[in-house]
Amino acid sequence: MTRPARQKESRSLRLYARLLELYPPSFLQRHRAEMLQNFADLEDAAASKAKLWLLIGKDLAMSLMSHFFGSRLGHYVIAVLVTWILIFAIGYFFYGPTPGRPALHAFAGFLPGMLAMYFATRLYGTPQNSISHFFRSRFDIYVVGVFVAWILLFVIGYYIYGPTRGHPALQVFGGFLPGMLAMYIATHVYGMP
């Protein structure tokens, strides 16, 4: 069922090819061509796009987690996760469900921040360290975009709620940037899986 090379690629196949970039490069070097061919075959045989993407979505989630948590970077994230649960448990023990505990709320934004930076590094490559290259790569544009979004959200939140202590939306987003920074440092220290 091998497709002729000149046949036009579907949008689904192009999207899948983009999503494959989330896998480690060594894995892709061995299997990229096979995986694209398999996807094309699955797409040909699929009863509907929804069923196809349900299978592919589950497959991507499971196999990416397996690759990620088997790496040194994955072990670092597990350590962060355990720390997060411990801090949250200790904080809950002392304060209960008291609203307005910034340390607890802010830490909730930490994990999505790490995840966002991980995807950025995987999709846009290792960031340039030189300041002269700043704003020239898609990675830098992504980080600046997130930073601007963060400021906007904070300003809007502050405008609507004022200096309300403990508004979760603001505090969770506050943890987002430290999360991104932690993952940025981790990818440099441990390397990408």
Add this chain to the structure above:
Amino acid sequence: MSKSRPQLPLTPAVFHILLALFGKERHGYDIMQQVRADSGDAVKMGPGTLYGSLDRMIEAGLVAKGNTQDPRRIYYRLTALGQTTLRAETERLSRAALLARRQLGSA
């Protein structure tokens, strides 16, 4: 995983991949379809899960790559250790099924 002795029990995915490759070299898509048919749709694997498992099975000496020119259609085959492991796991599952039948029958 040792390359000289079968490591049991196997995961359902590994067991079904070994079963699909018994007696026949297959490429990735063919393995996926065969696994799905053999398991009665119970084990549905996508490309990421399949090639992750195949990498680990090659590393463990259970499976080897066949000779192939087309990088989109790489064929895989069982090694001697893969066959031994498949037989050992089948025996283990049979004993477990027999025990379960006995206990369920007497209940």
